[in-house]
Amino acid sequence: MDTLNLDEQSRVLVLTGAGVSAESGVPTFRGMNGLWEGNRVEDVASPTGFQADAQLVWRFYSLRREAAARVRPNSGHVALAQLEQRLGERFLLATQNVDGLHARAGSRRMLAIHGELFQSRCERCNVPFADSQTYFAPPMPRCEKCQGAIRPHIVWFGETLDPSHLEQVDAFIEAAGEHLVFLAVGTSGLVYPAAGMVDAARDVGGATWLIDAAPSDDYAARFDHVLRGKSGEILPALFGR
Numbered sequence: 001m002d003t004l005n006l007d008e009q010s011r012v013l014v015l016t017g018a019g020v021s022a023e024s025g026v027p028t029f030r031g032m033n034g035l036w037e038g039n040r041v042e043d044v045a046s047p048t049g050f051q052a053d054a055q056l057v058w059r060f061y062s063l064r065r066e067a068a069a070r071v072r073p074n075s076g077h078v079a080l081a082q083l084e085q086r087l088g089e090r091f092l093l094a095t096q097n098v099d100g101l102h103a104r105a106g107s108r109r110m111l112a113i114h115g116e117l118f119q120s121r122c123e124r125c126n127v128p129f130a131d132s133q134t135y136f137a138p139p140m141p142r143c144e145k146c147q148g149a150i151r152p153h154i155v156w157f158g159e160t161l162d163p164s165h166l167e168q169v170d171a172f173i174e175a176a177g178e179h180l181v182f183l184a185v186g187t188s189g190l191v192y193p194a195a196g197m198v199d200a201a202r203d204v205g206g207a208t209w210l211i212d213a214a215p216s217d218d219y220a221a222r223f224d225h226v227l228r229g230k231s232g233e234i235l236p237a238l239f240g241r
């Protein structure tokens with residue numbers, strides 16, 4: 001296996017996707033064939049889906065919350081939290097996962113760029129909704145401030161990412177320059193802008209690593225190093241002190 005050499009100046013940016021949580025028992029997106037109970041995921045994870053059937057959308061996310069609450073972080077999540085402990089501000093994690101497992105493993109320097117399953121907000125005024133329930137049955141809750149509908153705090157298909165998250169990622173890449181080590185772990189590289197981070201990392205002269213059980217040739221071709229296998233096995237070995 002290629003060895004990851006980190007020195008005093010190295011800055012590590014990690015992008016994770018659904019594959020990191022697979023060994024915890026959370027199904028990946030493409031693993032579900034893009035379908036949930038016969039509905040296309042785009043139809044339940046989109047603003048138009050929410051307008052059309054808020055009840056269906058709440059059921060989908062409630063089931064995902066239940067599933068996420070049942071599982072535990074795996075050795076891949078733990079290895080990333082330990083690397084953060086070692087590197088401090090020279091580490092940043094951008095995760096596409098909404099399951100909260102990185103935080104439960106101890107990651108703190110982390111941006112949940114696709115949102116968080118265990119948070120909700122008003123769709124009109126964006127005020128967070130204090131909810132710990134797994135399922136909202138009718139009547140659906142309304143925002144106390146403006147009576148807007150309450151929606152999951154998830155970046156849906158067709159929505160843009162929080163610009164401050166992208167700014168933080170860009171700033172980290174710029175500051176690191178050639179000292180950047182970029183790792184994409186358990187992500188198919190199909191969804192932008194996350195899928196473009198590897199190109200930004202290469203542009204500043206950083207080293208790029210892909211760790212994935214079954215990477216596509218197209219995505220793998222954009223990395224210097226490709227490690228095929230389970231992140232729960234590879235990450236602890238790669239970061240071994």
Ligand code: OAD
Pocket residue numbers: 016017018019020022023028029030031045096097114155156157185186187188189190191211212213214215216229230231232
């Ligand atoms: P995908 O389901 O597209 O890809 C998961 C990747 O993980 C695949 O490349 C698998 O080969 C790999 N994989 C599976 N098990 C693994 C393991 N044990 N170890 C390492 N790799 C493994 O998931 P994402 O790339 O995360 O967006 O999907 C990106 C986004 O698409 C999601 O965040 C979601 C979806 O639309 C939103 O919800 C906004």
